[in-house]
Amino acid sequence: MKKLFTLAAATAISMGVTAQTFTNYTTSEGLVNNAVNCIDVASGDVMWFGTNGGVSKFDGTNWTNHSTATDSGFVDDVVNSIDVMTNGDVWIGSEFGAALFDGASWITYTTADGLGNDRVKVIHEDVNGTVWFGTSNGLSSFDGTTWTSWGTAE
Numbered sequence: 827m828k829k830l831f832t833l834a835a836a837t838a839i840s841m842g843v844t845a846q847t848f849t850n851y852t853t854s855e856g857l858v859n860n861a862v863n864c865i866d867v868a869s870g871d872v873m874w875f876g877t878n879g880g881v882s883k884f885d886g887t888n889w890t891n892h893s894t895a896t897d898s899g900f901v902d903d904v905v906n907s908i909d910v911m912t913n914g915d916v917w918i919g920s921e922f923g924a925a926l927f928d929g930a931s932w933i934t935y936t937t938a939d940g941l942g943n944d945r946v947k948v949i950h951e952d953v954n955g956t957v958w959f960g961t962s963n964g965l966s967s968f969d970g971t972t973w974t975s976w977g978t979a980e
Contacts, residue, residue, distance in 0.1 A: 851875075856888075856889030856891070857875060857877065857882045857889070858879045859877035859878050860877070862875050862877050863877060863905055864907050866908045866909055867910070868910040868914065868916075870885070872884070872885045873885075874916060876907065876908040876918055877905060878903065879903050880892050880893030880894070880900070881893070892932070898931070899933055900925060901918065901920050901922055901923045901924065901934045902922040902923070905919070905920055906920055906946060906948075907946060907948050909949040909950055909951060911951050911957070912951065912955070917949045918949075919948070919959065920944075920946060922936070922944050923936035923937075924941060924946045924949065924959060935973075939973065940966070940968075940973025940974075940975065941959065941968075941973060941975070942961055942964050942966040942973075943961035943962050943966075945961055945962035947960050947961060956968070957969075963978055
């Protein structure tokens with residue numbers, strides 16, 4: 827085992843591999859909640875964290891937090907999924923629907939608006955700008971105007 831470790835270390839050094847630095851962020855640094863469920867990175871390396879207490883945005887210097895206590899239209903504090911769109915908008919998913927942040931305000935979408943199921947597990951934007959939502963009961967898409975949903979029966 828010692829020979830294997832020595833060989834691996836020598837190979838890494840000869841290939842110029844350097845150590846990685848990890849930075850831990852907690853509520854002490856400005857994160858809204860320490861239980862992080864999802865992360866996405868926007869242009870300019872701006873990080874968005876979905877937590878059990880809302881959403882935190884970190885631009886490398888400043889923290890901005892969003893939650894039901896501070897933002898009208900914020901769907902739920904337990905955020906399961908987060909996706910930053912190519913235009914900079916941010917979608918989040920929770921057990922109670924999805925919400926869109928346009929940089930100024932949050933708009934909540936639920937089954938009443940056309941989302942197939944309120945339990946949103948994953949969000950992804952495709953190359954055409956359509957936003958896809960994986961839910962507990964199927965798949966939904968939103969093109970900015972129209973919702974289309976497919977349940978587990980389909």
